[in-house]
Amino acid sequence: MTPIAGGGPLVPAELAWRDDGTVHSEAFGGLDFPRAGAFAESEHVFLAGNDLYARFAQDPGQDPGQEQGQAQGQKPYQCNRILEAGFGTGGNFLATALLFLELAPPQATLDFVSLEAHPVAAVDLPRLGSAQQRAAQQWLADHPRFPIDAHERFVDLQSALHAQWPDPVPGFHRRLFADGRIRLTLVWGDPAIQTPRIDGRFDAFYLDGYGPDGNPESPQEPVIQQLGRLSAPGATAAVAHAAPWVRERLTAAGFVVQQPPGFARDEAMLSARRHDGPEASGVASRRTEGPVAILGAGMAGTTVARALNRRGREVVVFEAGSAPAGGGSGNPAGLVAPVISRDWNRLSQLTATGMGFMRAELAELVDGETAAFDGVIKLARSERHVARQAGIAAELQPDPGFAQWCEAASLRGLTGVTDIDSPGWYFPTAGWLRPRPVIAHWLAAPGIETRLDRSVQRLLGAAGAWRVQTTDGRTHGPFAEVIVAAGPSSGALIEALRPWIEPCRGQVSWGRHGGERSGDPVVSRRPLMREGYALDLPSGERLFGASFLPGDTELAVREDEHEGNRHRLAAIAPSLELPLSRDGLQGRASLRATTPDRLPIVGQVADGLWVSTGHGARGLTWSAWLGEYLAAQIEQTPSPLPRDLAEGLRPQRFDERAAHKQARQAGNRCGRRPD
Known part of the structure; x- marks a missing residue:
């Protein structure tokens, strides 16, 4: 793809296999590929370098500065948010996830965000997977910290990762593991473009140390430039190679830097901690207490309920009808497909990445009856449209694993429909689903209560003590948070949104x-x-x-x-x-x-009041991703959406645009030049 808002061009890693079964790529500089000692190196540099053995084992409900028999400030800072510069084949992530599942308390969760300019192509995953499993088996065979079945757990994690491998399209791709306890966000694309788009603060950083004097596309430099914004109090960083420029940048960002022995005799590494007092550490994310009310049991409300329920929240869903999915989500089936645009605008980003997240969410339901993802075809509408779309295909050059511009003859072969007379787009990983059984399955999860025939009349109270009044005269609550996902009725419950829905x-x-x-x-x-x-x-x-x-x-x-x-x-x-x-x-x-701009309205309206509406005809494609986004915002964990994309969905955007337009018109009437 050409350079666009989503971070293109996205060029997959070109791999070359050696005789010993390892692989080399110029894009990665030969790093993080299956080889003997690779996992031991990850453990030494990144796990030990960030003190994760001690930090994972902490109870997230405890004050990290207090422990029986230990003075304040001596206990390691908790760690449940990690940012990695360079995903490679995922070896560091898999080692980290394995350690987390072994040591962390059951209620703890982990956010792992990783940048990658050149993702591995899906076609290369099987061979890489076999080599990686052999390397992991060598690492775990005599490891005293892991149980005897640790390799089986590793294989399960790796298989889940490969099964959910994101489409080859730039942007933010979130995938979930271990029943949602581990949230992996893969950021495909140019790190210089993508790093400023990351929304979150992190407790630990994985850096390889290369940069200005090494790979010119290395993600280290953009991450280190953003350390001040991205670091949580007490954050640590581990650097595989002790380049002088990295030490200088870490020190300038407020980190105290040490140089412990590297993994190999002739290598040096860095270990650094941000200089914050123990009183600044706190629990890694704010968590409001109490149940959450969701107004609407369509796909928008259900996906938010599912995302919050996975995070341990008690959820009550109010539905005006006698069954869930009574509105636009109640059709027999619907499509999950992307929209292609020349500038890779917000609509394209939402549909392309949202499609992948929905596909991953539906994994256990993709059975050919409830859902299927065998591809979708979108034909051009006219000769003018053909010329425009063909031009977009030539300019963007999307990876064929995501989108292919095909002539009519090829589309006839893909469909079996012999009278197709127009070229068009073929999206190999798009598909369809039946929303009613999907919604029923997700709402049946323990911890989600659905109250049917409860048409909500108004919201009462305030943050932390919201109450929901239904048309039968009953008042429900209190609720710590309320999410309005009532489709066209959302404006009746949130007056400020009424003009825009x-x-x-x-x-x-x-x-x-x-x-x-x-x-x-x-x-x-x-x-x-x-x-x-x-x-x-x-x-x-x-x-x-x-x-x-x-x-x-x-x-x-x-x-x-x-x-x-x-x-x-x-x-x-x-x-x-x-x-x-x-x-x-x-x-x-x-x-x-x-909505006026055909984008959904998703975000915070007031303290403890949230909204997800305006999904139009594409809610099945992006609602699950946006439900995960709202859950991350409510829990204050790293966002699965880029900052600029989330900004374009804010509920306040229409009022702000209207005010700006009014100010310009007033200026014109007074003879002043508009801003």
Whole structure:
């Protein structure tokens, strides 16, 4: 990809295998690749260099400066947020995760954020995995700190990592392990662009020490430049190579630097701690106490509930209807797919990275019946659109593992639909899901209570003691936090958002893709999109649509919208529309919440009051990622979203834009030049 807001171009690591089974890459300088001693080196430099054996073992509920029989300030600072400059094949992460699971108390969690300019391609993972497992087995065989089954746990972690490997697209990719206790955020792309976008403070840093005199793309320099902003009180840093420039930068950032013996005789390393008094250490993240109320049991509310529940929060979900997913999330199925743009704008970033997170969240439900991720095709709409999209493909040059611009003949082969007449995008890792069973499965988790037929009338109280009043006259609470995820009704509960949330009617249609005119019906092997979409479900039904009527709030199924959906279907390929009997169609209308800029509204409204709404037609693609983002904001842990992307979703953005516009207009009327 060309240099864009998301941090391109993203060039995968070019690997060269040696005869001994190890691998070399100029992009990594030969570092962090499966070889004898690699994990022992990680342990010596990064685990021991950051004192993680002692820090992981601490109870996160204890005052880190107090321990029975020990003076204040002598106990190591707690550590549950780590930033690594250079992910490589993930060896440091796997060693860290293994140690964390062995030593940390059950309630502790770990955030591990790692930058990587040149990710390993998914096709190389199997061979790398085998070599890495052999190296880990050598490390663990006689290790006194790990139990005899530690290698099995290592293999489980590594397998989970490889199964969830992010798409080759720049940006922030979060993946979860050990039932959500470990949160890995992989930041693909140019470190100079991506490091300033990281939102969080960290207790430990993994640095290799190379930089100005080594690899010009090394992530060390951008991270060290940002240490003041990224470091938590008492943070530590371990550096594999004691370059003088690194020592100078660490000292300038307020770190006290030592030079213990390196892993090899001829190597030196650095170990540093930020100079803060023990009174500044505290628990790594603020955690409000008490249950959380979520208003709305659609996909937006459910994914927030799931993310908070994994963090140990008690969650109560209020739903106005008699069953979850009563609104826009109640359609028979929907697509999970990205949007390509030349400037890789916020919409592209949200859909591309959100798609990967949703796919990972659905792992146990991807069974071909509830969800499938075998690819989605989006056809160009017109000759002008063809030229524009082909130009974007030529300029961005996306990795074919994420997106391919294909001619019509190739798309006919990918789908089995022989009358496709337009080129378009093929997204190999996109897919579809049935939201109702997914939502029901996630809401059934222990610790989540769903209260149905509870239409919320108003919110009462304030931070830490919010109460929810329902239309039956009952008052529920108190709640430490409230998240409004009520779709088009969100504006009725948060007055400031009312002008910016518009209900939009959408009707989908479905019917059997065989009938009196069909003969041998055409069945598309992959979902297709153009003005509308076509999705052939395993049940033998063809789902297609959808209408888009802003401001229309009626929910009755309409024949004219069925007909409009048929026209959209025929525009994809006439053979998909012809077999459908006009008498056998079923449909469903629902209301989506849309916003002026077609981006969702996600973030904090007031102390303890949050919102997730305005998801429009793409909520299935990005809602899980945004639910994880809200949970991170509430718990004050490192964010899975880049800072600038989160800024573009803030609830206050429309009021601020309106005020700025009004000020400019007032200035023009007074004869002043606008700012």
